[in-house]
Amino acid sequence: MQGIPAQYTTSAGEIPNARYIRAARKKRQVARAQADFIPLHSCGRSDISVSELNEEDLISDDELDDHERRIDFTKQLKTQRQRMGELIGVNESDDESLKSEEEDDDQKLWEQQQIQRVKVFPSSSIEPASQPCTLVKNTKWETWRKLPPTNLETVRKRLTIKLDSLQEVYRSHLREHEKMQVLAESSQCTIEHLEDIPDPGHRYKFYQEMRTYVQNLTNCFNEKIRIINELESKMHLQLVEQARNLFQRRQDDVQDESTDAWQLLSKAGPSIGNDIDRVKAKQQRIERREARRAHREQLRKASGKEADHHKGLSSDDEIAPTDLSDFHEKEDHVRKEAKEIFEDVHEDFYRVDRILAKFRLWRQRFPDSYYDAYIGLCLQKILNPLIRVQLISWNPLKHECLELAEMPWILALEEFCLMEDEKFEKQENSDRLLLPTVIEKTIIPKIEDFVINVWDPLSSSQTASLVQVCRKLKEEYGVFKNEQSKATQALRRTIIMRITMSVEEDAFIPLYPKNVLEDQTSIHYQFWERCFWSAVKLLGNILQWDDLLPEQTLQDLGLNKLFNRYILLSLQNSLPVLGNLEKCKKIIALFPSCWFENLEGQSSIPQLENLCRYLLQSIRTMYENNSTTPDTENSGREAIKEMVQMLVSIHALDHTEIITTECKLDYLEWIFKGN
Structure with a gap:
């Protein structure tokens, strides 16, 4: 360049230093001074040489041109920096020094940025002033060289990981948002529901009344449950004792007849010995046995059923008049005590229909809280003592006993279940399951006690009555249809066990030579005939449980253990075919x-x-x-x-x-x- 000293010149590719930049500014200022116009600030001096200009007279390249300058006719407003300086006590000179320091800092920052952007080529003409910049560049270059190599796959993986992390955060925020929306909708529904209630105090009052009622009801049952248990035990023990006496009497009769027939067949006289009392007792049993048979024969003749009757088909469960009157007297006493249990109690606390009316009112007014509290499951336990009182004298082994469908408590329960709103019938805790649940928890256990302790499978009347009760429970209330019910499974196991015991203890058919059985008037034939038809009667009673017990179990009990083992074997060793x-x-x-x-x-x-x-x-x-x-x-x-x-x-x-x-x-x- 012309007009610039050699020390202020640079070669191509070199970064200009501060002296070079200052010389370039002077050159531009001289060229401007030689122009054909008179600057406003020159005061009439138009010919000024470049040498006469010193560095202080040079105008900075950053200043505005003459046409760009503004004339301030008013006092210039102070800047915010100046106002803050006045508040903290900083004068203009200090402000100028701060400003100059800031400009120097900006200049240094600009130089560093230029050094980073421009590629530095090594040259011998670089002055010592440029060496620090080159040193900084080389240091950074060495630092970059030490970094691990980076390729497109690494960048892609990092971006994928970052994207997955952001997506997971987004999903968590989305779930939180959905949860908040659900809570907001639930809160809004609750608010609307509460707004629809005309008087919240009425609900609170109703709940307090129900709470007090349930507490009083529970306290009442806690006092009466002991009496209920005692009366149930009394009635049950009487029935068990009567059943055991009948069973023992039948065993003694079979033993007596078998002994007499064997002694006659072996032509051996009775072994009396010294036990005279036992002989008298046996003679009394024989007399009572023959009297019962004669009485039953008279009844059959009077009713015209003698033609179709065979010896051994009668149940022989008649009770002596003295024993029967004693039993009825005790039974009436228990019934009387059962009626007196709730004499000192208000009707609202012992009548099933009154109790269900209270809870039906709750279900109608406030169904949400009613079903949320699972009242349908609690009602079974509440009604259990009252139902047991009404079932104290109920005997499923008697035809004349009152049927379940005619009992007041079951009618009240059916009405309570039928009056439930249709929109709640499909819920898990619906009241439509209340009646089957009450039957499974209250009726089935009572039937199970009768089966194992009172029922005689050899009695046709008892078996027919019990089967009829169980069949009605299946058809009307679906009890035996629920294979998963524990109560039903327990009842089935009890019935099977009792039938098995009866086959092992009651089935007995003596085996006599065919020539002995040819005389149908002999004691041996009559005893064999009675035992044979007794076994056939037991087979018929067992097969009455068809469709209530598993078919395979029924075939095993009736055919394998009874028919093939006793009945068929007796046929093969008896009279001719006709x-x-x-x-x-x-x-x-x-x-x-x-x-x-x-x-x-x-x-x-x-x-x-x-x-x-x-x-x-x-x-x-x-x-x-x-x-x-x-x-x-x-x-x-x-x-x-x-x-x-x-x-x-x-x-x-x-x-x-x-x-x-x-x-x-x-x-x-x-x-x-x-x-």
Whole structure:
């Protein structure tokens, strides 16, 4: 450059220093002074050489041109910095010094930024003043070189991690936002619900009244529950004692008859010994036994049922008049005490309909709090003592006993459940489950006690009544339909256990030679006949539980343990075929028809395979007898036809086809081909 000393010049690529910049400013100032105009601040001096200008006379390049300057006609307003300086006691000179220091700092910052932006090339002409900048640059370059290498994949991974973190934070904020929205909606609903209540004090008053009522009701039951338990125990013990006496009497009668028949068969005289009292007691038992049988026979003749009766089919559960009057006297005393339990109590605390009316009012006025408190589950425990009082004299083993559907408490419960609003019926804690729950918690345990302690499976009347009660519970209240109910499962196990005990203890059929049984007037035949029909009666009582007990369990108890072990074995060792034909028909008529429906193939159920073989053998014997004795041909053909029909009725079609082919019974093919 012209006009600038050599020490103020730079080569290409070098960063200008402060002296170079100052010289450039002077050059521009001289060029401006040589222009063809007179500056306002020159005071008429137009020809000034460059040498006459010193550094103080040079105008900074940062100052404004003449046309850009403003003329202030008023006193210039002070800046905020100046006003703050006056407040803290700083004068203009100090402010100028601060300003100059700030400008120097800005200048240094600008120089550092320029050093970072411009690539420095090494040159020998660089003066010592530029060496510190180069040193700073080299230091930073060394620092960058020590950093680990960075590629696009690393950057992508870091950005992905950062994005996942931000998304997780976003999701958490979103969940929090949704939660707040739900809470806000719930709060709004609560506010609207509370605003709809005309008088909040009325709700509080109602709750206080219900709280007091429930407390008084609980206190009342706590005082009466001990009396209820005592009366239940008294009645139950009387029934248990009566059942045990009847069972023991039947065992003694069977033992006495069996002993007499064995002594007569062995032609041995009675072993009296020195026990005269025992002989007298036995004689008294025999007299009472024969008197009961004679009395039952008179009753059957009077009613016209003697023709269809067989010895051993009667239950023999008559009670002596003295014992019966004593039992009725104790029973009436218990009933009287049961009626006096709540004589000193207001009706609102012992009548089921009154108690349910209180809770129904709560359900109608404030259904939300009613269902939130699970009152339907609590009502079962509240009503339990009252129902037990009404069931003290209830006996499911008697036909004349009052049915459950006619009891006042069950009618009140049915009405209470039916009056529930439809929109609450599908809830988990709905009151529609109250009645089945009460039956499972109150009725089923009472029936279970009767089954294990009082029920006699050998009694047809007791079994029929008990089965009828259980069947109504299943059909009307769905008790046995709920397989998951613990109460129902316990009742089933109790029934099965009691039937098993009866088969093991009551089933007894003596085995006598066939020549002994030929005389139907003998003591042996009459005793065998009575025991046989008693076992058949027990089989019929067991099979009455069809559709209430599992089918496989029922077949195992009735067929395997009773029929095949006792009844069928006795048939095989008894009279000829014609004498057993009626017995077989009676037995097969006891089998439930549902057992033989939807069977696959031509065979019957496996438990009846022995019966099928017995019938086949009987048909062969009858066919051979008809061939040798033409006089009995008609009766034999009729007996064969009935036995074939028996095979068809138990779905033994394979055996039927075999025997018709073997014995040339072509005229009977229509019987099994139609099935």
